[in-house]
Amino acid sequence: MNSYLHEVAGRLVSFDTVSSKSNAEAMAYLSAQLNDHGFRVSLQRSEIAGVPKINLSACAGPAEPGGLIISGHVDTVPFTGQPGWTRDPLRLEIDDSRVYGRGTSDMKVFLAQCVDAAARLEVATLKRPLVFLFTADEEIGCLGAERVLPALPELLGAIPQPRLAWIGEPTSYQVFHAHKGVVLFTITVRGLGGHSSVPEQGVNAIAVAGKVIETVGRYQAELRSQHSAAFAELFPESSYATLNFGGIRGGTAANMIAEECTVQVSYRPLPQADPLEAYRELARRLQAIDARDYGSPHHRATIELSDPFVVPPLLSPRETPLEGVLFAILQRHTSGGAPFATDGGQFARAGIASLICGPGDLEQAHQPDESIRREAFENGTEVILSVVNRMCGAGTLEKK
Numbered sequence: 001m002n003s004y005l006h007e008v009a010g011r012l013v014s015f016d017t018v019s020s021k022s023n024a025e026a027m028a029y030l031s032a033q034l035n036d037h038g039f040r041v042s043l044q045r046s047e048i049a050g051v052p053k054i055n056l057s058a059c060a061g062p063a064e065p066g067g068l069i070i071s072g073h074v075d076t077v078p079f080t081g082q083p084g085w086t087r088d089p090l091r092l093e094i095d096d097s098r099v100y101g102r103g104t105s106d107m108k109v110f111l112a113q114c115v116d117a118a119a120r121l122e123v124a125t126l127k128r129p130l131v132f133l134f135t136a137d138e139e140i141g142c143l144g145a146e147r148v149l150p151a152l153p154e155l156l157g158a159i160p161q162p163r164l165a166w167i168g169e170p171t172s173y174q175v176f177h178a179h180k181g182v183v184l185f186t187i188t189v190r191g192l193g194g195h196s197s198v199p200e201q202g203v204n205a206i207a208v209a210g211k212v213i214e215t216v217g218r219y220q221a222e223l224r225s226q227h228s229a230a231f232a233e234l235f236p237e238s239s240y241a242t243l244n245f246g247g248i249r250g251g252t253a254a255n256m257i258a259e260e261c262t263v264q265v266s267y268r269p270l271p272q273a274d275p276l277e278a279y280r281e282l283a284r285r286l287q288a289i290d291a292r293d294y295g296s297p298h299h300r301a302t303i304e305l306s307d308p309f310v311v312p313p314l315l316s317p318r319e320t321p322l323e324g325v326l327f328a329i330l331q332r333h334t335s336g337g338a339p340f341a342t343d344g345g346q347f348a349r350a351g352i353a354s355l356i357c358g359p360g361d362l363e364q365a366h367q368p369d370e371s372i373r374r375e376a377f378e379n380g381t382e383v384i385l386s387v388v389n390r391m392c393g394a395g396t397l398e399k400k
């Protein structure tokens with residue numbers, strides 16, 4: 001058992017870094033460790049709704065082009081109130097086959113393996129730069145990556161920004177070079193309230209929201225028929241933009257005309273498409289609705305779409321040096337489309353081609369009693385060291 005890896009993973013899991021909370025303590029810890037291992041650490045500090053948030057970059061090696069970024073997010077999804085937990089989410093626990101704790105698969109163990117690899121790297125032998133980029137707020141729309149990537153050249157100082165990134169999201173070490181984007185928005189229907197006994201004096205927002213749902217649903221069915229032959233292989237389950245109703249809220253009491261109803265909608269656009277095309281089309285169709293309710297011919301409700309929140313899709317080029325190295329080390333032969341969005345879309349915007357591949361298991365991410373296979377826990381540091389050795393030409397110190 002590697003005691004340093006165990007210690008770092010245990011500490012990382014013990015910090016409650018649910019996205020709504022500050023990650024400052026966890027980042028201070030990571031920063032101190034990486035600094036000890038000879039990395040130059042730069043922090044990007046922000047305050048989001050009064051909560052301190054930090055993105056961390058740590059680099060080592062010469063100021064040469066051709067470096068590599070290894071990246072992961074420090075935040076986790078919530079666990080409070082999530083049914084099914086039989087263990088302490090903030091305590092790393094190990095049994096014969098698995099290692100448990102919130103974030104073990106998604107994706108604190110990978111970060112701990114990065115730190116463990118940093119401890120064992122002979123930093124002075126790096127021929128090309130190695131950058132660790134640890135982000136905040138991935139789970140709430142890749143917001144940390146959105147903040148840090150434009151600032152990355154400055155954080156890296158003299159080191160030219162690498163063009164390749166490896167993001168260790170949980171994939172059971174499958175390699176993914178693409179994923180869909182995510183677009184989220186809320187539709188608000190505003191009617192006219194009043195007593196339920198006089199419906200003609202008001203407009204019921206819930207009734208009009210029914211028409212909204214019908215309209216969005218018909219569009220969803222159209223999208224479903226728009227299969228993309230080009231993406232059939234990458235997204236075999238749905239080579240089209242999938243749409244989802246995520247929530248609905250409206251009305252106050254049985255004897256009142258509902259004044260307001262909100263519907264949360266999201267969809268996942270394919271790479272290479274304009275991610276906002278569907279949003280604009282829906283806005284057009286919703287404005288064309290007859291916004292009267294069935295019991296009141298005189299008044300109309302208003303239908304408003306919130307500004308869309310966009311997580312960009314990813315489509316990295318194939319046959320990069322990083323792909324070759326990951327395939328060789330992990331004995332993989334294919335790369336596909338990930339069934340989830342990542343910071344990679346933000347990397348792509350900054351001109352960095354990223355691959356998604358990590359030791360955790362996708363089916364464990366966000367689950368109660370989240371865990372990672374013990375073998376993947378123990379062997380991950382070696383995988384990182386091999387990748388760094390081949391990509392950045394660094395030697396490895398004797399195992400402590």
Ligand SMILES: [Zn+2]
Binds near residue numbers: 073106107138169170
């Ligand atoms: Zn993740």
